[in-house]
Amino acid sequence: MTIDWLAFLTVLVVSLVSACLLVTLFSLGLRLNDGPTAWHRPVSVALFVVCAVVVILGIYLIVPFLHP
Amino acid sequence: MNVTLLVALVIALALIFDFTNGFHDTANAMATPIATGALKPKVAVAIAAVLNLVGAFLSTEVAKTISGGLIKEGDGGVQITPALILAGLIGAIVWNLVTWLLGLPSSSSHALFGGLIGAAIVGAGFGAIDGGVLVSKVLIPAALAPLTAGLVSFLATKIAYRITRKRERHRFKVGQIFTSSLVSLAHGTNDAQKTMGVITLALIAAGMQPTGSGPAVWVIGACALAIAAGTYSGGWRIIKTLGRDITDIEPAQGFAAESATTATILASTHLGFALSTTQVASGSVIGVGLGRKGASVRWGTAGRIALGWLITIPSSGVIGALAAMLSQLGLIGVILDVVLALGAILTVYLIARQRRIDARHFTHPAPGVFVRPKLRKNKPAQTVATAPTVATEEPSA
Numbered sequence: 001m002t003i004d005w006l007a008f009l010t011v012l013v014v015s016l017v018s019a020c021l022l023v024t025l026f027s028l029g030l031r032l033n034d035g036p037t038a039w040h041r042p043v044s045v046a047l048f049v050v051c052a053v054v055v056i057l058g059i060y061l062i063v064p065f066l067h068p
Numbered sequence: 069m070n071v072t073l074l075v076a077l078v079i080a081l082a083l084i085f086d087f088t089n090g091f092h093d094t095a096n097a098m099a100t101p102i103a104t105g106a107l108k109p110k111v112a113v114a115i116a117a118v119l120n121l122v123g124a125f126l127s128t129e130v131a132k133t134i135s136g137g138l139i140k141e142g143d144g145g146v147q148i149t150p151a152l153i154l155a156g157l158i159g160a161i162v163w164n165l166v167t168w169l170l171g172l173p174s175s176s177s178h179a180l181f182g183g184l185i186g187a188a189i190v191g192a193g194f195g196a197i198d199g200g201v202l203v204s205k206v207l208i209p210a211a212l213a214p215l216t217a218g219l220v221s222f223l224a225t226k227i228a229y230r231i232t233r234k235r236e237r238h239r240f241k242v243g244q245i246f247t248s249s250l251v252s253l254a255h256g257t258n259d260a261q262k263t264m265g266v267i268t269l270a271l272i273a274a275g276m277q278p279t280g281s282g283p284a285v286w287v288i289g290a291c292a293l294a295i296a297a298g299t300y301s302g303g304w305r306i307i308k309t310l311g312r313d314i315t316d317i318e319p320a321q322g323f324a325a326e327s328a329t330t331a332t333i334l335a336s337t338h339l340g341f342a343l344s345t346t347q348v349a350s351g352s353v354i355g356v357g358l359g360r361k362g363a364s365v366r367w368g369t370a371g372r373i374a375l376g377w378l379i380t381i382p383s384s385g386v387i388g389a390l391a392a393m394l395s396q397l398g399l400i401g402v403i404l405d406v407v408l409a410l411g412a413i414l415t416v417y418l419i420a421r422q423r424r425i426d427a428r429h430f431t432h433p434a435p436g437v438f439v440r441p442k443l444r445k446n447k448p449a450q451t452v453a454t455a456p457t458v459a460t461e462e463p464s465a
Contacts, residue, residue, distance in 0.1 A: 002200075004341060007340045009342075011216065011341045014331070014335040015328070016220050017225050019220045019328045020220070022226050022247075022331070023224040023228050023327050030236040030240070032237075033236070034236065040195055058330060058334060062334065063126050065124070
């Protein structure tokens with residue numbers, strides 16, 4: 001009986017960082033989307049694009065024959 | 069014993085298990101978007117079904133050992149016969165149906181492991197089970213999965229509520245569509261594989277397919293269809309438990325929960341520490357319940373779910389063991405097994421009919437819980453789609 005605690009810790013940290021990153025990006029996108037000044041909107045769109053990239057990365061990880 | 073008949077029965081039961089696996093696990097991905105109104109119930113299950121169908125074809129790697137190493141298979145170990153697989157499947161199906169009836173999101177993989185373990189113990193004694201693997205691959209991860217996902221979704225919820233203002237939060241629903249679809253796709257690439265593995269193993273054991281070969285095309289297609297059909301049929305009882313009964317979920321929480329579920333599942337499959345999708349999803353929902361100010365977690369419901377996880381392996385194991393004992397009588401025993409299993413399926417179905425829970429429970433807000441939203445200038449008024457707490461029968465029904 002061996003528990004790979006290092007693997008578990010890696011999973012914990014990676015999932016924590018990636019989920020929080022996605023939520024932060026999307027939240028900032030929403031926050032800036034109805035912002036008062038002109039530069040807010042393009043930045044928010046850019047943040048949504050980054051979110052889309054994260055989702056595509058997720059699909060890449062899910063589908064086995066996209067990666068070796 | 070007639071091998072062809074036995075293999076045919078194994079295939080039929082494996083597909084039934086795949087179907088139960090589908091509707092049991094719809095909730096993992098779709099409970100939160102349905103609860104927040106991000107997706108209409110029927111649309112949500114349709115998306116999940118399609119993604120499960122696609123996912124089954126996308127992944128070509130079939131689990132080498134259907135039991136995940138719990139049972140000492142192969143040389144010097146247990147000879148897993150088709151009859152034992154049949155008994156294990158019966159244990160898994162019956163337990164999946166019972167937990168569905170009770171609305172408990174329990175792991176279908178654990179039900180399958182449990183059924184096979186029970187059958188293997190009857191077939192070859194307790195020596196057939198690797199206790200160390202049971203603890204390190206099933207029991208410890210079962211405790212860590214909800215804790216990990218809960219922590220992640222708790223922090224994600226805090227971040228979401230810290231950054232956004234109230235009037236922006238309904239737009240998390242758009243994001244929810246994508247995150248819940250990711251969970252669904254991940255589920256599809258994993259879960260149909262188990263059934264493909266079971267069927268292929270039975271075919272190999274019966275000498276109908278060369279050793280070491282992958283699943284035939286018809287096996288992949290049949291499994292994909294079975295899990296997609298199961299997913300589309302909904303499993304509304306479990307969706308209700310996960311989406312409504314644990315805590316009241318707002319769109320921002322839904323988005324946080326799905327992000328946490330996706331991230332945790334993907335990290336666990338790629339970094340070598342397998343966690344159960346069901347347990348991760350349940351943990352995420354509890355985490356978001358703790359993360360939002362003013363939200364509360366119904367610990368009674370959470371406790372019931374945890375209890376369900378604890379007894380999943382022993383229960384399906386006992387059923388699998390009983391079925392394996394019967395199957396030792398020979399052909400009559402096997403047929404009796406199948407008849408009893410069909411009887412159990414019918415019984416659960418009839419009990420479930422008496423108190424139906426279906427898609428309609430999620431589309432009509434209960435009377436009396438309406439809160440009229442504040443009207444805002446130049447913004448369309450928010451409707452009350454944000455989850456009412458109790459669902460009641462549609463008046464016209």
